[in-house]
Amino acid sequence: MEKGVLELAELLRLENVEKTFKYGIVFGFKFKALDRVSLQLGQKPTIYALAGESGSGKTTLARVILRMLKPDSGRVLYKGREVYSLRGNELKWFRSEVQAVFQNPYASFNPLRRVYSYLLDTAMQLGGVRDEREAEELIEKTLLSVGLNPEDVKGKYPSQFSGGQLQRVAIARTLISRPKLIVADEPVSMLDASLRASILEIFKRLKENMGISFLYITHDLSTAYYISDEITIMLRGWIIEKGPVEKVLGEPLHPYTTALLESLAEPDLEKRAKWLNRVELGGIEEKEFVAGGCRYRHRCPLAFEKCSQEPPMVFVKDRGVYVKCWLYA
């Protein structure tokens, strides 16, 4: 296969993306929030989950993909095009293809602005409509598709919605431009359990009916399992394990993935005893980002000598599971 064709076959491709943050002006220290992260999403509509503990770089990665945070090095390609060199109409095209939903619906809308105006802006800018009337038609259609009554949305400020409703509006907004990829950064973690299911349901439906791919960021593995096809686990700026969701969560390889799974609190009384086994918590996070060797070794029950000497390499296990751990050398 030719290279160009290969690239075209991919929806999104990240190559060795690095992002370093500096902390403090005085006692400045740097740490890599993303450390040589590579990732490919195929053209086929898929829900990719991105899981990991907080501070592991998930949001940073999302922002890098969304062209909101220029990485220090590495390439970000969307449909074979360098995302950060897009300008003008190309940028508009990119914006209309790649959209995002964020964690806190109340924070993703300006409390001082009517929610509807975001929809209108999106429609006018990216929806390919000719005038406001057409835009309104488009918005109406999309709102209905996520189960909202357009009349309920118009004229309201964010604070006048419930979280679930607002998150639906947020999703509806992304759909206006008929995107190919939606980055959803913890879209349900702020929502009540009773609302979560319906939002996730929408994702599933959109994937199937509209052929939209999702990058579903979460630290809740049960929802990840529930809706996604592929999963990537992140730890301290690294991707430590990735593969089909059933494989990764069914037979976790990396000790951290295991810990994540065990820590999951589910309404399942059988797991209670195991859950209450004491876990090791990390020290001061900053240290882990800069330490040599494996970044998980301080907490890893299985750590051995090599782990503190060299950062682990990526090993491929059967059926497309990748793991970054010396245990699988």
Next chain:
Amino acid sequence: TLPKAPQVAWQLPLPPDARRGDVLVIENHHGTHADPQNFNRLVPGRPGWGATGYSQVCAGALWYINTTNSELISWLAAGPPEYSPDYREVTIYLRKGITWSDGVPFTADDVVFHINLIRNTQGLFGNAIFKKWVADVSKVDDYTVKVKLTEPNPRFHLFLTVVIYGSPYNGIVPKHIWEKEDPLKFKFYPPVCLGPYVLKQVDPGGNWFLWERNENWWGTRLYGMKPAPKYVLFIHHGPEDKKALAMSRHELDAIRTFLPENFQVVWQNNKYIGGWRKEPPFAWLFDACVKGIAFNLQRYPYNITEVRLALRHVINFKAIYEAFEGPDGSLPSVAALPVVPTPLAVKLYYEPLESELVKLGYDPSIKWWKYDPEKAARLLESVGFKKGPDGKWRLPNGEKWVINIIAPSGFEMESQRIAFLVADQWKAFDIEVNVNPVETGVFSPSWSRGTFDVGAFWPGCSLLADLTPHIQWWHSKYFDPSAPSIGWAGYSFPKRDLLNSIIDEMERTPSGDPKIYELGREALLIWAEQAPWIGFFPTPFYTLNDNYVWTNWPHYPDNYYMDPVYWWAQMQFIILQLKPTGNVERLDKTMPGKPPVLPIEIPKKP
């Protein structure tokens, strides 16, 4: 009125053994002196002379003029100068026995050194004058100095005379101190004096100067003169309001001048004050300069005589005059001519010229120019000015005529008031007028460079009966195009040559010659025809003296021995005659010695 304040609750910087009765407190009107420890006044830039006390109580000049009668007081000099018949040589005789405050005798060497120092040091204050006029100066003997002049000048001695105020180069400097120093850098601190006081202490902050009586002063030794105050303090209290408070409770004995409003505060609260007169009206009417409005004669349209005359005729003088009426009924003395209307000047100039002036539009009933808008309109129309459809005057080319008056701000409030008043008058005659008050720093350069249209200032100063030094600069030979000022010297008009020749003639004539007054009158008449500026009056000055601690201040008319102007060097003669009143505690018991009447001691010609 103010609530009654505790009387004499003074808190003055005095030595511990001094009481209020031992000190004469005089205003330091300059304010804070940037470098109070600099008494070198030959170098230009050291401001506020009269405010330190140096020229009044420390420095000594050869001659002083008593401004009340224009008489020459020979002080260090033993008598009037002797001119050679061709006015190319002056002989100065010095008094014998005069000593500097450090005990060194004052001799002809000092005078020769003084003149040579200034003549030879570029950058010193009088350098240009002495370089221009002095060909040679030499000592004949210890008490005789001979000065050879470059050109005939019957008035050369005035450069060494305190006329009004005193020029920096009037005060002779001691040779034995100065000869060792670089005159441009020397600070002359503490000063060595010829006057009756020596410096006791200076406020390092620059607000006051304390002088102590020199018990070994030559004046006492030789002539029995002795000032009664043991100390003289020149002090700055702050803005005028504070001075008024200070004077209200006898914390200040002499003040330079008050705005009428502040005068009122003092008057209401201190029944011991006196001014030029002992009783109201107090104001001193003969400040050296006639305040008014001056045109820039190099600028259109003020270079048109008719325009200036017209503008003079639309001033309703009464309104201005009355605006200056003081709370005590003081009214200014009107000066239609650029000559301060002292009783002497009225006799010499105003009365003889009256009939001529009437022909030029003078109104004897108000002693000023007639208010005559119709004539003004006619004058303007005669040179092409017209009223526009809006009723406002327009220039002959049809543009709107806007008069911009610059006025000083922050100093000389009177001139600023005049500017606003005149603006009102001209506006009433349908001319657009703007008044623009600016600081000294901005005012002076634009004044001297002639970058203004109309200004409120005082180009006409005079106090001597002989007008020559005052009007000399009207001559076109003195016109400096780089600093044209109002441009009068460079202004050409039909009688320009006549005016020049009158001044030439005046320069050649000695002061005492009666011909000088005749020439002065001719020059004034030409001035009046041209009206290069409009003078109103010297603004009444509330130069107040407090009779509570010290008395025998000069007062018009009964005790008018001096003008009551403390910032002039002539103040020395007042201090010498002050008497303690006994109203306040006094430790020093000295009573004033003889009044300063010094005999002529010129050696008889062989």
Next chain:
Amino acid sequence: MRKQPLLTRIGELFKPLVRYTLLLYKFNLKFRVGLLTLTALILFGAISVATPPHHWKWFVLPKDQPPSLSSIDVIMGTTTNGRSVFWASTNAVLNSLVIAILTALIASHVGLFIGLVAGYRGGLIDRTLMFITDSFVVIPQLPLLILLAMLLRDILTIPFMALLISVSSWPWPARQVRAMVISLREREFVSTAILTGIPEWQVILKEIMPHLLGWHLINATNTVLYAIGAEVGLSVLGLSILSIDTLGTMIYWSMIGYPSLFRGVWWWPLPPIILTIVVFVSLYLVSTAIAESIESKRGVIS
């Protein structure tokens, strides 16, 4: 594309502001008192349009007359120039407010603009702008004002006066705005707005500006206060537009030009002083009311 008329769009932007003001007025006593006083002051200043022409002249009335109810001209007494203190005061209030409000408009918007651009764009632009700002910050304010006032003496008019005072009062706001923008920039709704595809300036206008509005309002009121104070300060030094009535020049003329405090002509210097205080207090009330409503988390604005 069918566009809304520009005016409606701008009106749209102001709607929250108007709504906010109305709410504040309705519920906040301080704000109400402040605003009413301010309105009263403005009305008082507005009366000045009715100033009889001859009151621009001196000695129209007998001088130094105490207040009397006999006629509106002497209702607050007369000055030593025989002018009516009443008419002078109305003009002073109007002119001072105009100077102050112009200053607030200029300075706070310059500060806002620079802070917005620097904070939002970051990088080199940020550094350059902050460098300029910092250079201004270190120049001492009063000398700067004095210098400028003297420099512009000849052409000093009311707008110029405002411009002049603005020069010394924009840098701090600029810094503060920048700091706020930097933190606002990271907020999620800004990301949302970027994703709607609107151009950058619209992002700033729609997302960041509304959040600065409250602060901006407070800053503007504070600038008004500063400007009133600065004008009075300059006047005392004789550096204001002395031929125009302002609160400052009234103080100058009544206390320095024609010292009247100790003369018992209290009715002349007192009005400008009291009016200055009233202006200050009313604006202070308005500003604290806004600040409180923003700070108390149940702020009416959101």
Next chain:
Amino acid sequence: MSGEGLLRFALIRVVYFFATIFTAFSLTYLLLRLMPVNAVENVITQITAQGMIYDPEALNILRRQLYEIFGLVGSPWEQYLRYLRGVFTLDFGPSILAFPTPAKSLVVRYLPWTIGLLFFTTIISWVIGNLLGMLSALKEESILSKILQGVAVTLYPIPYYVMALVLIFLLAYLIPIFPLSGSSIYMERLDLGTVLSILRAATLPALSIVIVSALGWWFLSSRTLTLRVKAEDYVEQAYLRGLPEGLIVKKYIMRNILLPQVTALGLALGTIFSGAVITEAIFAYPGLGLLLFRAISTGDYSTALSIVSLSIYGVALGTLILDLIYPLIDPRVGHR
């Protein structure tokens, strides 16, 4: 937290410091140069205005000589370079205001007075204002606090000039506790008596500043800050921990308002070098403010520039020092 990082930061900050003051200096120089003020003409006008007897021709010669000795010759560029040299040596040549005294020595003469007055009043105002402001915010509902606030809001806008005159009238005229002017001290030697009279003479000027700035500015700002800190979660939380109120005020409220207020104090101290013109003028207090004002208005560039430079240095150094020590006093900085 590396020492290296600190050093690098300090280095950059110092370079930045010089860059800003360079720009500020150049700007001031430009402004001063544009001024229509001319020192020479001032001297000349003085001569003519005082009616001195001066030969008209000689006057014109004097004018030319003055330009030379006042150093007002040379191209603007040359003068600028001379000025820049002055910025580093703080020596701008002879003053014109008090020619030939060097501007530097004028500044040296006035500096102690200004610092004596403004340093202490700034500190005192800061302490009083902050304490009162904090108390009034802590006891927000009490009548006294409301009265205090009312007084502060009323006092603050009163122009210095008026405030000072009223104080003088009350405390120097009616009840003559203090002398009328700020420097009326006769000093033969420096003993307790003189020191006391110096203090007494400085009391009124100091008081006029303290009243307006302590009760005005510092009071209001500290009150606002305290109100804000008081509403912070951690303060409420400390209260819920059952901790005594004294401790909460001291450790939770005071320390948190101290930081911004220390910053403001640092800046305020940086500005004292430009003096307090109006106060100095009214009290006849020999300070840099008045000197500067007179220097500007008479076109004494060397003196004006000396003072302005000093005060630019003051503010810039103030901010520099604050930036450098801030991480030491505020644990949060350097991490945000």
Next chain:
Amino acid sequence: MAGGEWIMRLEGIRGGYLTGSFWEDFLETVSGVNLDIFENEILGIAGESGCGKTTLLRIMYGHVVKPLVLRSGRVLLRGENGVYDLASVDLEERRKLWWRVVGYIPQNSMNMLNPVERVRDHFLEILKHHAGMGEREATSVATRYVEEVGLSRDVLNAYPHQLSGGMRQRVVIALSLMLKPKLVLADEPTTGLDVVVQRGVLQTLTEKVRSYGSSLVIVSHDIGMHTMVTDRIAIMYAGKVVEVGKTVEVIREPLHPYTRALIESLPKIGDKRLRKGLPGMPPDFKNPPSGCRFHPRCPLAMDICKDKEPPLVSLGSGRLVACWLYGEGGVGVG
């Protein structure tokens, strides 16, 4: 465990917030809650966001300041010297009980530390003030506590902002447990933390509480979490307690339709079956639905539900439910 003496008893708590600019409106967010907390138990309170959990907890702590007001009801706390009603006892008394007898871990406790004080000082303050310890003793005690919650002793020297959210949370927990209070109220102590950290924090908290023989109230909307740590659970809906019971029983057999929906909507690993969320919106406190507040969203709603509010009835062995479905069998206690 349940069945022992109560340590805190809530009787008819009715409270809410004053709103409007002049506090002229009242929003009742807790409506008639009766609840016992027994010695030595961990009680979970679950419910949707905004259902009044925090409000209830603040009332339980006796921290009722404007705009929060308690309209009626008693909060009985069994202290050392008898029973106090936190709702009526005066502030001084309350402040003596606070932290010593009853501890409080507020929602968002990350921001609860003084930013300019070291962590150490937070410990010392409390030990010095409440336990009257000296500097040295207090330091060693503080060190012990910090280590017990699984933090290194370095943390004592750190400033709050230098710690991660999870660490700060643990510091706050250590602070609240230090005086071994008989009852600890924890308001969503783990929201915002990721699962591993959440687990660690909860483990620490519960272990400590159990080892001191204290009681713990945990508020959270996370049913999974409640399943893992609590002994008993109370489900709140719109300011009312709708179901109470042993956790094991409630999870195994939820009675109230709301509880049921809550549990069933949660996905589980290894189970990709379609899940339905609850339809509709949480009720508006300003005009709550008539009758049973859940009826507009209830799949099993009956006519009576619209008209009459179901009482909280006991179904035996501490199981209470407020639903007309169980109306007959139960004994009204509300």
